[in-house]
Amino acid sequence: MNKQRILIITRNLPPLVGGMERLNWHMADELSKYAEVKVIGPQGSAELKPQSVSLSEAPLKPLPLFLFIAACKAVWFALRWKPDVILAGSGLTAPIAWLASKLCGAKSAAYLHGFDITVQDKIYQRLWTPTFKKLDRIIVNSTPTKQLAFAAGVPETKISIVYPGVSLPEHAQPDAAIAAFRQQHGLVGKKIMLSVGRLTTRKGLKEFVEQALPAIVQQVPEAVLVIVGEAPKNSLGAGIQNREEIEQAAAQQGVSEHIKFLGVITDKTQLATAYEAADVHVFPVRHIPDDPEGFGMVAIEAAAHGLPTVAFATGGIVDAVAHGQSGYLVEKDDYPALAEQTVHALNSPLASEGATEFAQNFAWDKFGIKIAETCR
Incomplete structure (x- = not known):
């Protein structure tokens, strides 16, 4: 045939x-x-x-x-x-x-x-x-x-x-690689809140720094927001939040020492190390009716590495985070609740097995089967 x-x-x-x-x-x-x-x-x-x-x-x-x-x-x-x-x-x-x-x-x-x-x-x-x-x-x-x-x-x-897929890691990153990552970026002894993705208005990092980060570091002084990504250059229609705007917001709130920019990481092993070195993935996507978050693939990527996500329950993120299993969802735009839930995730981590089990549902081969069935 x-x-x-x-x-x-x-x-x-x-x-x-x-x-x-x-x-x-x-x-x-x-x-x-x-x-x-x-x-x-x-x-x-x-x-x-x-x-x-x-x-x-x-x-x-x-x-x-x-x-x-x-x-x-x-x-x-x-x-x-x-x-x-x-x-x-x-x-x-x-x-x-x-x-x-x-x-x-x-x-x-x-x-x-x-x-x-x-x-x-x-x-x-x-x-x-x-x-x-x-x-x-x-x-x-x-x-x-x-x-x-x-x-x-x-x-x-x-x-x-058909939900987007994720590349499931074949194995965890070595402890030595994670220790080297923390040493390289001055994160030894820190609680890492990881953000991965393009710096756009919808992603809401500036607002997170202004309205949630001060409360988090007050309760967890060793917490550091580690940002992987940069403003998009060829995206259509996406409003941009550049690094300077986020740094200015941090300075105004007195939390500049609690932010670290790593730029774009395209190497899969390095990105996997960043996920596994972190304590929680923060995903403070804003509720913008004309610019919704379609799904939230990065939350699934984090889960695949056993990293829980704390996010607002907006757009397709409600499908990408299993509350209590792969992370926590809070009411959209409720920054005090987002800060509180992030502190909880830092101090009382979810079992990584729950997150990885949830991510198994989104393996690319399963995505491919569903897409192929739809095309038939």
Whole structure:
């Protein structure tokens, strides 16, 4: 029997850094186990593509040029290769997937995150969002994103939830590596609150520093907020919080000595060491109706390394944190409660086994099976 042919169109792939980029890479990789997969992606992504995937590039910038070249290539693949399914890696490329599918009779689909639906841009809402209703299948990353898609007019029968996946570690990091990490960054004897991700307005680190960190260090003087990540350079629509703003907030609150920036860590072993050296992962995502957190993959990544997460119960984070098992959820925007729960997590740690057990549900191979089933 001939393998199914799947064409993926996305701007979100490495070397761009972020959760959507990791998801699209793994989506292509996992689907290639069940189908013949070709991808249209941004310039620079071919060098980092999954081995069993064929990838054709379009210029990353400017955005209109990427969309035009991606559309031209999608039409060419539709007419010459005749895929069975054309899948948009985000809402941005959904119109291209729909158009190309009409040329070859393929099924059309898109994997949507919360911001794909709520982005407040008049042109996008007028031209892009209506396309979602025309696609054969909409795949969403969480229960709240499903609700957003339904509110946007997508029939519920077309919507499938497939949670993002996680790379499960094969083994724990050696004690010597963790000790070296603490020594290198001046964290010996400290309680580490880890934050991993891009510095955007939605992630809320500045507000966490202003409204929660002072109360935490008052009760746990050895607590240090260790930040892995930086402001995004090529993200579309995300408001930015830069390092200087966060440092200024810390200085105003008198907690500058309790913050340490490590920048972006792309090496998997180094990032695993950071997770396993930490005492708690803090995820103070703000509730912004027009910019929701679609899922919260970093909470699953932390859980995979046995690290609990303390977060606001907003957006898709409610699906990414199992309260009392892989961490704690508090009412959105309740910073005193967030501080109190973080202190509790530092002083009375959850068993790491509960977090790792929860993370097992999100292994990439399970994600791949569900995506493949949806594409069929």
